[in-house]
Amino acid sequence: MRGRSLLPLLRLRVRLGVNIDHVATVRQARGEKFPDPVQVAQTAVQGGADGITAHLREDRRHIQESDLEELKKHLRVPLNMEMSIDPSIVAIAQKLVPAWTCLVPEKRKELTTEGGLDVQHESDKIGRVVKILKSRGIKVSLFVDPDFQAVKIAKELNADAVELHTGEFARLFRVKDKGVETELERIRSAAETAGRLNLLANAGHGIDYDNVSRLIQVYPFHELNIGFSIVARSLFVGFNQAVKEMKAKLG
Numbered sequence: 001m002r003g004r005s006l007l008p009l010l011r012l013r014v015r016l017g018v019n020i021d022h023v024a025t026v027r028q029a030r031g032e033k034f035p036d037p038v039q040v041a042q043t044a045v046q047g048g049a050d051g052i053t054a055h056l057r058e059d060r061r062h063i064q065e066s067d068l069e070e071l072k073k074h075l076r077v078p079l080n081m082e083m084s085i086d087p088s089i090v091a092i093a094q095k096l097v098p099a100w101t102c103l104v105p106e107k108r109k110e111l112t113t114e115g116g117l118d119v120q121h122e123s124d125k126i127g128r129v130v131k132i133l134k135s136r137g138i139k140v141s142l143f144v145d146p147d148f149q150a151v152k153i154a155k156e157l158n159a160d161a162v163e164l165h166t167g168e169f170a171r172l173f174r175v176k177d178k179g180v181e182t183e184l185e186r187i188r189s190a191a192e193t194a195g196r197l198n199l200l201a202n203a204g205h206g207i208d209y210d211n212v213s214r215l216i217q218v219y220p221f222h223e224l225n226i227g228f229s230i231v232a233r234s235l236f237v238g239f240n241q242a243v244k245e246m247k248a249k250l251g
């Protein structure tokens with residue numbers, strides 16, 4: 001049938017969300033006004049970014065509230081505010097109204113987000129925040145480990161999406177550990193569960209130019225959120241080109 005033969009063409013490309021936290025890390029290192037994350041975000045969009053992610057951490061180590069306000073004002077792609085469920089941060093999200101929020105656990109001493117949300121033990125608190133954000137028309141994604149139960153709870157909490165933690169996949173891939181296949185199977189199975197439950201399946205953490213192709217073989221993710229590898233690559237080729245190169249990997 002004619003319609004059927006068109007199906008492969010209708011397969012959507014994976015969206016690329018570019019995390020710009022570490023542009024602000026460089027700025028904060030010297031307490032300067034540059035490099036400006038908003039300007040870099042605009043360059044990322046020119047390079048093909050489908051969305052921009054910024055994490056307003058409680059300790060404000062990189063992104064500041066004013067960055068989010070400027071991003072909201074100037075971006076023509078969806079802004080994804082990565083955030084903890086601390087009431088002070090939730091209040092900022094309620095005021096800002098980004099298109100998306102991604103709820104993550106946050107520890108003061110960690111270098112970067114270390115694990116997925118503990119949706120099992122913190123379901124009441126997380127559920128309350130999901131409700132607050134959604135009542136403002138903000139879409140909510142929950143950053144969870146690639147685990148069937150966590151995805152199921154995300155659905156029960158009325159999230160719109162899950163972002164599956166790919167940090168362990170990235171680590172195993174880097175050291176060429178055979179366990180990477182088992183981890184990919186966990187990711188695939190969790191993403192499929194999300195799809196079946198009508199949740200968007202995103203992925204993020206540790207994704208780079210070497211491992212991204214293998215990752216997207218296992219599932220047609222809605223969006224990948226990638227930060228560090230793009231910022232690092234941009235030191236050699238510029239931000240626009242670094243985003244273009246990652247985008248090209250997404251097919």
Ligand code: PXP
Pocket residue numbers: 019021055082102104112113143163203204205206207225226227228229
């Ligand atoms: N997704 C989430 C939820 C994160 O916490 C981070 C790190 O800030 C990323 C994606 C991006 O990870 P990376 O910087 O390793 O690409």
